[in-house]
Amino acid sequence: MKGIEGTFDVVGGQAALAYFATLDPSRLSHGYIFSGPVGVGKKTFARRIAQSLLCETPKGTLLGYCGTCPGCTLFVAGTHPDFVSSEGRIKIGGDGGSALHDEDLSARDLVRELSLHGYRSRYRVVLLGDVSFATHEAANALLKFFEEPPSGVVVILTTNAPGSLLATIRSRFIELAFGPLPRADVERVLLASGITPGRAAFASEIALGSIARARAILDEDDLGVRDASYAWFANAVRGEPADASFLRLDDRSLSGAEKRALVGELIELVRAAARDWVALSVGGAGVPLLAADQQPLYAKLPPRDPKAMVALLAAVGDAARLASTNVSAGLVVDYLRVQLAP
Ligand SMILES: [Zn+2]
Secondary structure, three states: OOOOOOEOOOOOOHHHHHHHHOOOHHHOOOEEEEEOOOOOOHHHHHHHHHHHHHOOOOOOOOOOEOOOOHHHHHHHHOOOOOEEEEOOOOEEOOOOOOOOOOOOEOHHHHHHHHHOOOOOOOOEEEEEEOOEEOOHHHHHHHHHHHHOOOOOEEEEEEEOOOEOOOHHHHOOOEEEEOOOOOHHHHHHHHHHOOOOHHHHHHHHHOOOOOHHHHHHHHOHHHHHHHHHHHHHHHHHHOOOOOOOHHHOOOOOOOOHHHHHHHHHHHHHHHHHHHHHHHHHHHHOOOOOOOOHHHHHHHHOOOOOOHHHHHHHHHHHHHHHHHHOEOOOHHHHHHHHHHHHOO
16 A cells, blocks of 8 residues: 555545555546445545645645645635535435525536536545435436546545435445444544543443444433434334334425434444343343443343344344335334334
């Protein structure tokens, strides 16, 4: 692997790092999909690549930026003319009538953004963070771009549900998978953002490799989703009615991508709870747990035979795969609930 000249400060994304660090710049593709769970550094990685490409200090590597040249200065100020970013869960095309997100990008905007060459740089980077292509026009705009991409233009699309993208769109991109982060990386990011050591250690311990989840744990409002998810799991495995209202599946103000993210969150927490439940029933009290604070809840779960436990873990994996496709969030939740039932 070539070294990196200049700064390239990311956590996670080992596969993407290996790919770009050895890539000959002439082989840079016009489209990349960074896929993986929420909060594992996909968008940060994309922004670092963008800054690397727009940095004006000559370098022998694709990754790395100086941080001081005019290109870097404009990038950091958020005013670089060759970087377009639609971050957050937005709809491209919109569904008409509903309030538009601040960062909503229309299909027409997208066509224009994708047709331009770099103004001051030989590169132009368009970051589409967790977008959902709400209209055919938006999907077509992207497909047209790939028919005749302007030189130097790179589109990076991040998603936690790559299977929900149209196959015709997905096949045009090079997809790089991002996995959960090591606990120490989550802790390091939290500490760097000013979280106190005690809270950073606590949140990173139970965040299951996601910085977004760690922040949610530290955020009083979002602690509700975590507790509600564990309670949902406990009721489901007891075969009792499980309240899923916290997923807001009927809330029309939430986009499909937002609902998928919440369901993805439920599945990850259920996966952790299922592993803990198996660990406790095999190893007994005292085994290390992914969510040690949920011990009182685990203690109230009915015993189940080991074979059924293994099947249950497999079913959670199936639900996770299902959730990464365009199957509706509600169906995924129903599937999971049925699989967990005694
Ligand atoms: Zn620079």
